[in-house]
Amino acid sequence: MPSRIAYNPPPNADILWGNQIKHNTKAAVHACMKLRLDEKMKGSEQFRMLLAFLTSRMTDLDVDVDDLLDKPDGPPEYPGKDPVDMVADYLTKVREAAWTEIGKSYGDEMFAQMSKELVVTVPAVWSERAKDLTLKAVHRANFNATKTSLVTEPEAAAIYTLKCMREGPNKDEIKVGDVFVLCDAGGGTVDLISYRITQVQPTFRIEEAAVGSGDKCGATYVDKEFLAWLERWIGSDAYTKIPAAKTRHGSQMMTTFETAKFTFSGNDEDMDIRIPAECGIDDDASLNIDDRTLSFTKDQMRSVFDPCVNRTLELIDGQVASVMKAGMGKPKMVFVVGGFGRNPYLYRRIQEYCTERGIQTRQPTWPWSAVARGAVCRGLESAGAGLIAVRLARKFYGTAASEPFRPGVHSEEDMYVNEITGRKMARGQMTWLCDKGDRLPDDKPRTMNIELSRQFEPGDEREVTGVLVGCTDDVPCRRFADDAAQVICRVRADFSDMPLSSFPKSRSLTTGKEYYELDFKLEATFKSDVIHWRLLYKGREYGSTTVTYDE
Ligand SMILES: Nc1ncnc2c1ncn2[C@@H]1O[C@H](COP(=O)(O)OP(=O)(O)OP(=O)(O)O)[C@@H](O)[C@H]1O
Numbered sequence: 188m189p190s191r192i193a194y195n196p197p198p199n200a201d202i203l204w205g206n207q208i209k210h211n212t213k214a215a216v217h218a219c220m221k222l223r224l225d226e227k228m229k230g231s232e233q234f235r236m237l238l239a240f241l242t243s244r245m246t247d248l249d250v251d252v253d254d255l256l257d258k259p260d261g262p263p264e265y266p267g268k269d270p271v272d273m274v275a276d277y278l279t280k281v282r283e284a285a286w287t288e289i290g291k292s293y294g295d296e297m298f299a300q301m302s303k304e305l306v307v308t309v310p311a312v313w314s315e316r317a318k319d320l321t322l323k324a325v326h327r328a329n330f331n332a333t334k335t336s337l338v339t340e341p342e343a344a345a346i347y348t349l350k351c352m353r354e355g356p357n358k359d360e361i362k363v364g365d366v367f368v369l370c371d372a373g374g375g376t377v378d379l380i381s382y383r384i385t386q387v388q389p390t391f392r393i394e395e396a397a398v399g400s401g402d403k404c405g406a407t408y409v410d411k412e413f414l415a416w417l418e419r420w421i422g423s424d425a426y427t428k429i430p431a432a433k434t435r436h437g438s439q440m441m442t443t444f445e446t447a448k449f450t451f452s453g454n455d456e457d458m459d460i461r462i463p464a465e466c467g468i469d470d471d472a473s474l475n476i477d478d479r480t481l482s483f484t485k486d487q488m489r490s491v492f493d494p495c496v497n498r499t500l501e502l503i504d505g506q507v508a509s510v511m512k513a514g515m516g517k518p519k520m521v522f523v524v525g526g527f528g529r530n531p532y533l534y535r536r537i538q539e540y541c542t543e544r545g546i547q548t549r550q551p552t553w554p555w556s557a558v559a560r561g562a563v564c565r566g567l568e569s570a571g572a573g574l575i576a577v578r579l580a581r582k583f584y585g586t587a588a589s590e591p592f593r594p595g596v597h598s599e600e601d602m603y604v605n606e607i608t609g610r611k612m613a614r615g616q617m618t619w620l621c622d623k624g625d626r627l628p629d630d631k632p633r634t635m636n637i638e639l640s641r642q643f644e645p646g647d648e649r650e651v652t653g654v655l656v657g658c659t660d661d662v663p664c665r666r667f668a669d670d671a672a673q674v675i676c677r678v679r680a681d682f683s684d685m686p687l688s689s690f691p692k693s694r695s696l697t698t699g700k701e702y703y704e705l706d707f708k709l710e711a712t713f714k715s716d717v718i719h720w721r722l723l724y725k726g727r728e729y730g731s732t733t734v735t736y737d738e
């Protein structure tokens with residue numbers, strides 16, 4: 188069901204959702220599609236965009252996050268509804284529809300008395316705050332569940348695919364040590380991750396074998412490519428005469444295009460696509476248009492698919508390369524799930540890529556609903572330990588501090604003179620405590636720290652901050668000022684109440700100033716999927732904060 192909602196104005200004031208929304212729906216349509224938080228953006232900015240995106244009033248149903256980023260103030264908000272309300276309204280509709288359906292099987296009365304557990308899936312990159320907002324919305328939608336839990340989408344998809352294999356004819360195919368790449372091709376994004384099997388009996392246990400990756404090259408981008416192709420084919424003048432409603436999802440032209448897209452295998456006959464009369468081309472043999480019907484060839488269809496398909500293959504290739512680089516050999520299989528993953532052409536191209544490299548390809552019985560089905564399996568099995576025993580750090584994690592300036596090593600831009608000591612320093616130099624791809628076992632917390640010192644004169648404030656910084660690039664940046672450095676959180680500690688005599692005293696030979704030295708330690712502990720970031724002084728904690736890996 189498409190994740191869209193529209194509020195009709197009074198007197199009706201009803202809520203339209205999913206397929207009730209047509210291409211010509213007048214009310215503002217809010218498309219709450221899954222949000223890929225752009226990891227390159229700074230933390231708070233991400234959050235602002237999350238809110239802005241959820242509250243956007245979109246005239247174009249398939250509007251993309253990128254388009255919104257171009258607007259200076261973000262999209263206008265819907266009066267009286269915050270994003271959580273809207274998601275809650277949408278989920279209420281989902282619950283009503285689900286309850287009606289399930290009620291048919293069990294009888295409404297019996298179903299009402301059954302206890303219900305809810306498993307909610309979230310993208311692997313969801314921050315703690317986004318998870319929190321999601322749970323709030325779920326709560327407001329009144330599912331009345333006795334238990335609600337969260338599972339990440341790739342984890343759910345992997346559970347389901349493994350379960351299908353275990354129950355299928357080739358159940359001995361998967362062995363301890365095997366690595367598989369999971370490719371979840373959806374509407375907006377294609378998400379990938381690789382897992383290594385560490386246990387098969389009595390239940391599957393897996394660990395991450397490569398850091399997850401993904402891009403915006405899902406099924407809706409094929410539609411966008413088609414429209415761009417059409418504009419080139421009939422010319423911009425003709426194309427711009429077509430009203431926007433007739434190029435939207437649900438319009439007649441797009442419905443015929445999508446029907447052809449769904450079953451496209453790469454070797455199809457020419458496809459007939461009705462084009463809107465407004466473009467003014469009824470018949471044109473050179474354009475293969477006859478009686479307002481465009482004859483669309485398989486090569487043209489391929490050219491429209493290929494940007495997305497090729498990008499997906501590149502992403503798979505990236506996972507294969509990471510797994511091999513990590514010394515785990517070649518992955519044994521690629522699992523393909525998601526709505527776009529059902530597509531015969533995409534699947535065939537993935538198969539071709541894999542066959543050339545001696546890798547197998549697998550698709551579970553119901554690829555489109557693999558995530559939802561896996562979530563249900565997870566709910567049923569959740570009494571035991573989690574499926575994933577080891578996760579890999581998705582970023583570099585570290586902190587920024589000043590270092591004595593070294594010409595040729597540090598950038599002149601970062602150079603300053605410490606007024607107290609008179610020493611030339613370089614500000615904002617990164618020390619990375621945890622590398623991207625580092626193994627973070629669920630049961631063994633990892634602790635890393637760095638010792639720093641701050642100088643102060645008797646009258647100075649004695650507040651110290653430690654910033655936790657992340658970087659998703661493969662080669663981390665060296666300077667805090669670099670765009671790739673993202674602030675994750677800060678810890679602050681105030682030592683103003685501590686007597687001066689507790690700090691060692693020094694005198695600078697350069698400035699002659701007498702000053703005190705405050706030596707402290709910043710410590711990061713990675714445990715399960717959270718990071719504990721602390722500031723320690725003489726072994727005691729003076730400030731701390733906890734974030735998830737992906738915040
Ligand atoms: N056979 C098919 N060929 C091409 N596209 C398909 C096919 N079947 C479904 N789709 C498309 O797959 C998309 C839905 O897939 P899915 O439910 O996995 O996406 P999603 O999880 O909602 O999106 P995302 O993961 O990007 O947030 C829709 O855009 C739908 O049109």
Ligand SMILES: [Mg+2]
Nearest residue numbers: 371373374525
């Ligand atoms: Mg998805």
